[in-house]
Amino acid sequence: MTEEHRNLLKRINDYGEKVMGDIDPQKVPVSVQLDRLRPVFLEIAEEKGMSLEEVFILYMDIQSEASCASDAKLREDLKDLNSDGDMPLLYR
Numbered sequence: 001m002t003e004e005h006r007n008l009l010k011r012i013n014d015y016g017e018k019v020m021g022d023i024d025p026q027k028v029p030v031s032v033q034l035d036r037l038r039p040v041f042l043e044i045a046e047e048k049g050m051s052l053e054e055v056f057i058l059y060m061d062i063q064s065e066a067s068c069a070s071d072a073k074l075r076e077d078l079k080d081l082n083s084d085g086d087m088p089l090l091y092r
Helices: 003-020 030-048 052-082
Strands: none
Touching: 003 030, 003 052, 030 052
């Protein structure tokens, strides 16, 4: 992930914390969550000369990449807990 992508993801996530900090993402439909992020998507689209759809796709790509990296790090961190084979820690 590039530094620009990291900054973009941080910007969107920081904005999301402000406008969605009070909702449960498991209970609120994704369409509502995306609607709340729309202002920052539009702002970024204007700055970058991109369409709203392109910004959304970019966000989804870099969010997925960040999620996979976090998952890989967690698995690595937990690897030692499973090394003795006695009581394996299951992680999905």
